[in-house]
Amino acid sequence: MGTEDTPGGKASPDSQDSRPSVFHNIKLFVLCHSLLQLAQLMISGYLKSSISTVEKRFGLSSQTSGLLASFNEVGNTALIVFVSYFGSRVHRPRMIGCGAVLVSLAGLLMTVPHFISEPYRYDHTSPEDMPQDFKASLCLPTTPTQTPAISNGSCSSYTEARHLTVVGILFLAQTLLGVGTVPIQPFGISYIDDFAHNSNSPLYLGILFALTITGPVTAYGLGSLMLRLYVDIDRMPEGGISLTTKDPRWVGAWWLGFLIAAGLVALAATPYFFFPREMPKEKHELHFRRKFSAIASSAVSKGRKPPSERSPGESPEKQDGLAQVAPDLTVIQFIKVFPRVLLRTLRHPIFLLVVLAQVCTSSLVAGLTIFLPKFLERQFSVTASYANLLIGSISGPMAILGMVAGGVLVKCLHLGPMRCSILCLLGALFSLLLGLPLFFMGCSTHQIAGILHQPGTQPGPGLFPGCMEPCSCASDDFNPVCDPSTHVEYITPCHAGCASRVVQETLDKSQVFYTNCSCVVGGGPVPAGSCDSACSHLVLPFMFLVGLGATVACVTNTPSFMLILRGVKKEDKTLAVGIQFMLLRVLAWIPSPVIHGSAIDTTCVHWAQRCGRRAVCRYYDHDLFRNRFIGLQSFFKTGTLVCFALVLAVLRQQDKEAGTKATACSSGPEQQLLMSGPEKKPEDSRV
Numbered sequence: 001m002g003t004e005d006t007p008g009g010k011a012s013p014d015s016q017d018s019r020p021s022v023f024h025n026i027k028l029f030v031l032c033h034s035l036l037q038l039a040q041l042m043i044s045g046y047l048k049s050s051i052s053t054v055e056k057r058f059g060l061s062s063q064t065s066g067l068l069a070s071f072n073e074v075g076n077t078a079l080i081v082f083v084s085y086f087g088s089r090v091h092r093p094r095m096i097g098c099g100a101v102l103v104s105l106a107g108l109l110m111t112v113p114h115f116i117s118e119p120y121r122y123d124h125t126s127p128e129d130m131p132q133d134f135k136a137s138l139c140l141p142t143t144p145t146q147t148p149a150i151s152n153g154s155c156s157s158y159t160e161a162r163h164l165t166v167v168g169i170l171f172l173a174q175t176l177l178g179v180g181t182v183p184i185q186p187f188g189i190s191y192i193d194d195f196a197h198n199s200n201s202p203l204y205l206g207i208l209f210a211l212t213i214t215g216p217v218t219a220y221g222l223g224s225l226m227l228r229l230y231v232d233i234d235r236m237p238e239g240g241i242s243l244t245t246k247d248p249r250w251v252g253a254w255w256l257g258f259l260i261a262a263g264l265v266a267l268a269a270t271p272y273f274f275f276p277r278e279m280p281k282e283k284h285e286l287h288f289r290r291k292f293s294a295i296a297s298s299a300v301s302k303g304r305k306p307p308s309e310r311s312p313g314e315s316p317e318k319q320d321g322l323a324q325v326a327p328d329l330t331v332i333q334f335i336k337v338f339p340r341v342l343l344r345t346l347r348h349p350i351f352l353l354v355v356l357a358q359v360c361t362s363s364l365v366a367g368l369t370i371f372l373p374k375f376l377e378r379q380f381s382v383t384a385s386y387a388n389l390l391i392g393s394i395s396g397p398m399a400i401l402g403m404v405a406g407g408v409l410v411k412c413l414h415l416g417p418m419r420c421s422i423l424c425l426l427g428a429l430f431s432l433l434l435g436l437p438l439f440f441m442g443c444s445t446h447q448i449a450g451i452l453h454q455p456g457t458q459p460g461p462g463l464f465p466g467c468m469e470p471c472s473c474a475s476d477d478f479n480p481v482c483d484p485s486t487h488v489e490y491i492t493p494c495h496a497g498c499a500s501r502v503v504q505e506t507l508d509k510s511q512v513f514y515t516n517c518s519c520v521v522g523g524g525p526v527p528a529g530s531c532d533s534a535c536s537h538l539v540l541p542f543m544f545l546v547g548l549g550a551t552v553a554c555v556t557n558t559p560s561f562m563l564i565l566r567g568v569k570k571e572d573k574t575l576a577v578g579i580q581f582m583l584l585r586v587l588a589w590i591p592s593p594v595i596h597g598s599a600i601d602t603t604c605v606h607w608a609q610r611c612g613r614r615a616v617c618r619y620y621d622h623d624l625f626r627n628r629f630i631g632l633q634s635f636f637k638t639g640t641l642v643c644f645a646l647v648l649a650v651l652r653q654q655d656k657e658a659g660t661k662a663t664a665c666s667s668g669p670e671q672q673l674l675m676s677g678p679e680k681k682p683e684d685s686r687v
Helices: 013-017 026-049 051-058 062-070 072-089 092-116 146-152 157-180 184-195 201-212 214-226 254-273 288-301 322-328 331-346 349-380 384-413 417-440 536-554 557-566 570-589 591-601 622-664 668-684
Strands: 481-483 488-490 498-505 510-517 604-610 613-620
Touching: 026 051, 026 062, 026 092, 026 157, 026 184, 026 201, 026 214, 026 254, 026 349, 026 384, 051 062, 051 157, 051 254, 051 349, 062 072, 062 157, 062 349, 062 591, 072 157, 072 570, 092 157, 092 184, 092 254, 184 201, 201 214, 214 254, 214 384, 331 349, 331 570, 349 384, 349 417, 349 536, 349 557, 349 570, 349 591, 349 622, 384 417, 384 536, 384 557, 417 536, 417 557, 417 622, 557 570, 570 591, 591 622, 613 622
Parallel strands: none
Antiparallel strands: 481 488, 498 510, 604 613
């Protein structure tokens, strides 16, 4: 007999005996929930590690990929407020399990585009019955209409419909992923807090956050491993492929990581269907109602009536606390009450300013986590796998270190609101200063024959050197080669005037060279692939500065949360946290990736064309890319700094006003209260 079958939904002794005793252990729940959140954050963060690969595979712009990455927040935002305040009416472990199953299904749905799409062809000019990079990219005296006919032969209404279907499936999967994550964290935290011993609850939550925060780092590590494998590893073409991971046309097995992560989430979701709706209080037989009664009696002893005993004629301001009235509201009543309490909460200056500061920080993090791998690939000529490895091993752990350091400082130094605001201000200032050298750590785009460095300019036959006039080169082909003597890149061997191809076999890989090139001094040979960046040696110092900036920025995480909790009334704290996360999603996590993607698209100098439409960008103006990407980061850091400076100013003004009132007061009890204030402050300001 389940706990929901007993009166009031409580777990009777008989029902507890009929269930496996192992699932009545809060420690096991903490372990399971830590593993589930780690897997869930891994599947949520995996797309960020493979976003540039998805762009190349399906011909997406950075703006579209940014919208795709942020779309999981749409479903999450629409439901998070209702789930937070009506969750006590449902079987929380089962709701967590159902949400996790939905997350797993969304992860599987993300892999569907790979299986319904045709095998990836990195050479669109070769006929399908010929090996890729066979002869079509070479300078051959053919008629001008032959090659375009081959490259445009796949353009049909069926092809376009399939492309739209693939993109639609990706967006649907991201939406379901956001919906599935809604009950996992709030229900898990509340369940642990309800049934863990009061002294153990902070420890359990600390373990939970410590384990789950490694989820995004694990996602980048998984992306680093998967992107080393070829995308069609399950259907390799006959004769293999001649690409290496450094080739700009390389597409890794992005879909394989979603399969692995979805399987892990499904495994982690299984135990939740066996946990009871309620379990005995750890080390005690107290249930949640006894705990609530103790709080209510404590409130009565302090001269305040518990919510259940307040008369209807009392002030609405006292009854509007959603943390107190939400369990008794219907959905319609909740919708009516919510705007009024929302406006009242937003009128708190400290709350509003700190949330705006966190919006700026979250906007920075959203853009950085999604597009930093792409930035590293373009600026420093590193592979997608190596870029993910750097992020997962350097910036991720350093950000975790900053969060831990912030919590330790608040706990050990007993920081009050004023000192917390100073700590936040210093963290934002040093983060901004550490980001300034990043503007100068990079190189300009190397010379690319025939491509003008102006956004929106498309290459045409008249822009290429006269050395390739005898050749019939497809304008939409892409098979770059590099002249190492002049560091000039050609978008195909045909545009370099190369008439022959040589494959040099080695023990572990094969290297392709092109010879008899009329546009190259000496005729070649020239290796296949793009020219390496002259700034490749700066990638490690760049990542060290990014990681150091992330460390000092994340130090502000815990003190800023404390400022929010101290900036609102006690009865509005639960609502304030819910509003905070809702605003962060609406103002930061949803629009920021689109803003960053749009800014990156404006730096493109050569777009690929697919069936007459603009597809993925092949070449960027590196200086413009770096200045706009780092410039957006500096803009959001400046916003964070300004908001925390205003928070400090408001707190000082409030202290002055409090000091003026204290001077005017002459009663003995009030003087004693003021004298005892500093002694209680360290205890009250603990988080």
